[in-house]
Amino acid sequence: MGPKDIKNRAGQSIVNDAITNAGSSPSRQEKTSFILVVTRNGHMAEAVMNYAVNVADHLKYRILAVHIDTLPFFGDGGKRSNLFTAAMEESALLFREKARARDVVVEHLGESGKVGKVVQRLCHSEKRIEFVVIDQGIRMGEVAAQSPVPVFSVIYTQARTIHTNKARSHKTLEKGEPSMSTTSRKRHVKNCFVFGALTAGLYAAVFTNQNFVMTYFTKGGVYALLPVAVVFAVSYLHGNFTSAFWSALGIEGSKATVRKSTDVRPTVPASDAVRKDDRPRAQISV
Amino acid sequence: MHGPVNEVIQFIDLNAFNIIFLFLVGFIGGLVSGFIGSGGAFVLTPAMMSLGVPGTVAVASNMCHKFPKALVGSIKRYKYGQVDIKLGLIMGVFAELGVQVGIVLQRHILEIWGQAGSNLYVSLVFVFVLVVVGSFVMRDAVQMKHAVGNSASPPIAKRLQKIELWPMLTFKTANLRISLWFLVPVALATGMLAATIAVGGFIGVPGLMYIIGATSIVASATELVIAFVMGLGGTLIWAYYGTVDIRLTLLILAGSLFGVQLGAIGTTYVKEYMIKYVMATIMLIVAVSRFFAMPKYLNALHVTSFADGNVTVMTQISFGVMCLALLTGASIILVSLFKARSLEQAIAVRG
Numbered sequence: 048m049g050p051k052d053i054k055n056r057a058g059q060s061i062v063n064d065a066i067t068n069a070g071s072s073p074s075r076q077e078k079t080s081f082i083l084v085v086t087r088n089g090h091m092a093e094a095v096m097n098y099a100v101n102v103a104d105h106l107k108y109r110i111l112a113v114h115i116d117t118l119p120f121f122g123d124g125g126k127r128s129n130l131f132t133a134a135m136e137e138s139a140l141l142f143r144e145k146a147r148a149r150d151v152v153v154e155h156l157g158e159s160g161k162v163g164k165v166v167q168r169l170c171h172s173e174k175r176i177e178f179v180v181i182d183q184g185i186r187m188g189e190v191a192a193q194s195p196v197p198v199f200s201v202i203y204t205q206a207r208t209i210h211t212n213k214a215r216s217h218k219t220l221e222k223g224e225p226s227m228s229t230t231s232r233k234r235h236v237k238n239c240f241v242f243g244a245l246t247a248g249l250y251a252a253v254f255t256n257q258n259f260v261m262t263y264f265t266k267g268g269v270y271a272l273l274p275v276a277v278v279f280a281v282s283y284l285h286g287n288f289t290s291a292f293w294s295a296l297g298i299e300g301s302k303a304t305v306r307k308s309t310d311v312r313p314t315v316p317a318s319d320a321v322r323k324d325d326r327p328r329a330q331i332s333v
Numbered sequence: 334m335h336g337p338v339n340e341v342i343q344f345i346d347l348n349a350f351n352i353i354f355l356f357l358v359g360f361i362g363g364l365v366s367g368f369i370g371s372g373g374a375f376v377l378t379p380a381m382m383s384l385g386v387p388g389t390v391a392v393a394s395n396m397c398h399k400f401p402k403a404l405v406g407s408i409k410r411y412k413y414g415q416v417d418i419k420l421g422l423i424m425g426v427f428a429e430l431g432v433q434v435g436i437v438l439q440r441h442i443l444e445i446w447g448q449a450g451s452n453l454y455v456s457l458v459f460v461f462v463l464v465v466v467g468s469f470v471m472r473d474a475v476q477m478k479h480a481v482g483n484s485a486s487p488p489i490a491k492r493l494q495k496i497e498l499w500p501m502l503t504f505k506t507a508n509l510r511i512s513l514w515f516l517v518p519v520a521l522a523t524g525m526l527a528a529t530i531a532v533g534g535f536i537g538v539p540g541l542m543y544i545i546g547a548t549s550i551v552a553s554a555t556e557l558v559i560a561f562v563m564g565l566g567g568t569l570i571w572a573y574y575g576t577v578d579i580r581l582t583l584l585i586l587a588g589s590l591f592g593v594q595l596g597a598i599g600t601t602y603v604k605e606y607m608i609k610y611v612m613a614t615i616m617l618i619v620a621v622s623r624f625f626a627m628p629k630y631l632n633a634l635h636v637t638s639f640a641d642g643n644v645t646v647m648t649q650i651s652f653g654v655m656c657l658a659l660l661t662g663a664s665i666i667l668v669s670l671f672k673a674r675s676l677e678q679a680i681a682v683r684g
Contacts, residue, residue: 253579
């Protein structure tokens with residue numbers, strides 16, 4: 048890993064700030080070991096940052112975080128590049144904070160071009176890079192083919208939960224339950240009247256035309272569909288009416304229902320219930 | 334209103350008493366169905382027969398009211414997470430086959446022995462099934478009540494679940510895995526009984542509990558799906574022969590949909606053994622009722638020769654005992670529902 052001319056990098060780089068903690072700038076003579084963390088996304092995944100910071104802390108390495116803009120000449124008048132830069136700065140700030148908490152040094156680079164080429168170039172730069180960690184969105188093969196050092200990818204599932212805050216916020220609705228049930232009580236009363244009237248109409252229609260109904264409905268054959276159709280209509284209208292009726296009176300299922308029905312069941316065999324491992328983990332490819 | 338022997342199917346006239354009676358019986362039958370998954374019908378078939386409705390029309394009209402009620406009930410109980418739809422549909426399809434067999438049998442009996450013979454056959458099956466299954470369920474309910482903690486699945490079910498016989502089926506809500514070959518006999522028996530006495534649940538629910546191994550809550554809820562599938566199929570066939578009295582069906586439905594909702598709500602409050610307990614209690618009392626109804630049909634067939642006065646008294650006793658069964662079941666359900674509900678509210682208020 049000899050030093051390599053990296054002058055062509057300057058022309059393409061968007062940001063070329065070495066972000067280091069105060070008073071701990073890397074000394075090139077010491078040949079400190081680095082972990083190269085690469086992403087092609089504006090925001091590097093937090094799981095990747097955490098993993099890199101953890102490992103760097105254990106091994107006493109430093110981190111070289113690189114954002115690679117793979118589409119620097121995207122045809123939108125530089126909009127994408129600007130957004131990418133903005134995201135990168137945010138991401139760098141976050142990474143720096145995470146690292147500072149663990150006393151780890153992070154240097155930050157903005158690059159552009161092909162991921163494999165950038166990694167190869169950086170590995171051959173004056174920095175001593177021990178291994179590469181890639182973020183999601185980068186193909187392992189692309190990097191591993193060009194990198195002289197091991198490449199790890201971090202597989203994580205936690206990222207999804209970050210975006211599902213909306214789903215989790217349902218739980219907080221419990222606080223507003225009294226007001227919820229009073230509003231739905233009104234809805235039940237309304238449903239009760241609407242479906243009650245419709246049911247009454249249907250019954251009136253059948254019983255005022257008893258002779259006609261009894262003649263045709265008992266004819267058999269294809270006429271069998273008549274009673275079946277009528278009872279389906281009744282089950283929809285009257286079913287909704289009766290459901291709304293009891294709810295309007297405030298008679299509803301026990302709140303502890305769900306818990307009870309699961310309590311009653313025997314426990315599932317352990318083999319069926321293998322817990323999903325959602326910790327970030329590394330995959331090696333040399 | 335009702336001749337001693339009617340070879341021709343006859344529809345009754347409706348008066349105010351009949352209408353109110355059917356509504357109330359429908360309500361209580363629905364309450365019981367919503368709670369134990371079936372059984373509205375076992376009360377309703379004899380109830381209609383007590384009004385003088387011929388057995389075939391009673392069974393047909395009953396079946397026609399059963400599937401919309403089962404539909405409404407299963408939707409309600411599905412919302413409480415008690416229904417295993419897959420189990421219900423598979424059992425339902427095979428139960429439907431059983432229904433076809435049962436219908437053929439019933440029509441043969443109607444042809445050979447006439448209306449009275451048909452009535453007697455229905456009553457005999459009633460008494461036999463109610464007594465045998467009812468006492469078994471009652472024994473289990475009492476044991477369960479006194480047992481400490483939750484009892485495990487019944488021994489027969491446990492053994493059957495261990496037998497790996499293709500095709501094995503997994504049911505998530507019921508939380509069990511069993512071969513199709515053990516579901517089929519239970520389903521067929523359910524269907525045959527349903528076609529004969531319009532209530533398959535007396536085989537279906539105990540079958541699901543003791544042979545398949547579902548809990549009584551899941552079993553009674555899933556039975557509603559089975560009842561829907563075979564009720565729909567059965568109704569189409571009875572209606573094809575023109576035996577459905579839609580007026581009776583609608584009157585019963587008017588009450589039973591109120592009941593089925595309340596019964597389903599009730600299951601969310603009570604302990605598991607209560608479902609078995611209510612089921613067994615009602616079955617045994619109705620069995621007594623049907624026993625008293627038999628001399629009437631036996632006389633009509635000239636098998637026995639009870640005095641007319643005695644037959645009338647026995648028919649009245651039969652009617653009274655059945656009302657007692659209805660009221661007992663309904664009151665157990667309602668009392669336990671409102672007791673548990675006020676207890677829950679008291680706990681909620683105390684925080």
